Amino acid sequence: MKEKTSNKIIEYIKLKRQVTASELVDYLDISRQALFKHHLSRLLKNGELIKIGKPPKVFYLLKDKKEARPRYEIDKNLIKIINENYLIITPGGEKLDGHKCIIWIFTALRDLEKPSSVNYFYTQNKARIRN
Numbered sequence: 001m002k003e004k005t006s007n008k009i010i011e012y013i014k015l016k017r018q019v020t021a022s023e024l025v026d027y028l029d030i031s032r033q034a035l036f037k038h039h040l041s042r043l044l045k046n047g048e049l050i051k052i053g054k055p056p057k058v059f060y061l062l063k064d065k066k067e068a069r070p071r072y073e074i075d076k077n078l079i080k081i082i083n084e085n086y087l088i089i090t091p092g093g094e095k096l097d098g099h100k101c102i103i104w105i106f107t108a109l110r111d112l113e114k115p116s117s118v119n120y121f122y123t124q125n126k127a128r129i130r131n
Helices: 005-016 021-028 032-045 076-085 098-111 126-130
Strands: 049-054 057-062 086-089 095-097 123-125
Touching: 005 021, 005 032, 005 049, 005 057, 021 032, 021 057, 032 049, 076 086, 076 098, 086 098, 095 098
Parallel strands: none
Antiparallel strands: 049 057, 086 095, 086 123
């Protein structure tokens, strides 16, 4: 029995963690139009995938099923320092300030052990950007 294209897309994204439409077109050997019209639009509408970034850098990921994660208490002064001094631009082009930046970094570090088409990140001190 032939495997459904939507299942192939999901399995490929599980393997790669995040992919571009071009990667999927090459992997599936179908046209961009077919990919968007018949597959990505349905998977996005059904909530199985999420799309991050803006053209020309758009990535598709499996919708994150919320895992039970431990809660940590962080000193309010430390949060203030982080919020005032740090930001990150994710590989998908999303700007995250302060504590959201730190959360993203720890999540990315945890996920580095898993295969990813984009597994790097870059942080910049806000003070350097302002100058």
